[in-house]
Amino acid sequence: xxxxxxxxxxxxxxxxxxxxxxxxxxxxxxxxxxxxxxxxxxxxxxxxxxxxxxxxxxxxxxxxxxxxxxxxxxxxxxxxxxxxxxxxxxxxxxxxxxxxxxxxxxxxxxxxxxxxxxxxxxxxxxxxxxxxxxxxxxxxxxxxxxxxx
Numbered sequence: 001x002x003x004x005x006x007x008x009x010x011x012x013x014x015x016x017x018x019x020x021x022x023x024x025x026x027x028x029x030x031x032x033x034x035x036x037x038x039x040x041x042x043x044x045x046x047x048x049x050x051x052x053x054x055x056x057x058x059x060x061x062x063x064x065x066x067x068x069x070x071x072x073x074x075x076x077x078x079x080x081x082x083x084x085x086x087x088x089x090x091x092x093x094x095x096x097x098x099x100x101x102x103x104x105x106x107x108x109x110x111x112x113x114x115x116x117x118x119x120x121x122x123x124x125x126x127x128x129x130x131x132x133x134x135x136x137x138x139x140x141x142x143x144x145x146x147x148x149x
Contacts, residue, residue, distance in 0.1 A: 010062040014055045018083060021048065025087050028096040045106035046113075053080045053114025054121070061118070073115045080111030 001009075056079050060072040068075065084107030092099040 006062065010059045014052075014059050017052050017055055021052065021083070021087055022090065025091050025097070026094060028094055042102065042106045045103050046110040049080055049084060049107040049110030050114045051110075052083070053077075053111040054118060056080055056111075057115050057118040058122075061122070072118070076115040076118075077108075077112055080114070081108045084108060084111070 053076055057072050057076040060068045060075050063069070081104070084104050087107070088099040088101075088104050091097040
C-alpha cells in the first residue's frame with residue numbers, strides 16, 4: 001500500500017476525529033436535551049476518548065517501523081492525554097464553557113482503556129474475519145456432521 005493511501009486509511013480517521021472533538025468543544029452551550037443523569041458528562045468524555053484512543057492505537061500499529069507497534073500503548077496514551085489537555089485548554093476560551101481537570105482525567109482513562117484493550121479487540125476481529133472466510137461447503141459439512149476441521 002502506498003504512503004498516501006495508508007495515511008488516508010489510518011491517520012485520516014485520527015485527524016478527522018480530532019477535528020470533530022475540536023468542533024464540538026467550540027460549541028458555547030449544548031442543548032438542554034442532553035442526558036442529565038449523574039456522571040453523564042464524565043461517561044461522555046470516557047467514551048469519546050476511548051473511541052479516539054482506538055483510532056490512535058490502530059494508526060500506530062499500522063506503521064511500518066517496529067518502534068511504533070512496540071510502544072503503541074504508551075504513544076497512544078501520551079497522544080490522547082495531551083490532546084485532551086489541549087482540548088480543555090481550548091474550551092477555557094469558549095464563552096459558556098470551562099476547563100475541567102476531571103474531564104481530562106476521564107479523557108485519559110478512556111484513552112488508556114482503548115490502548116489497553118486494542119490488542120484484544122484486534123485479535124477478536126481477526127478471529128471473526130477468519131471464521132467468516134470458511135468455505136461454505138465446510139460450514140455445511142460441519143452443521144450436518146457436527147465435526148470441525
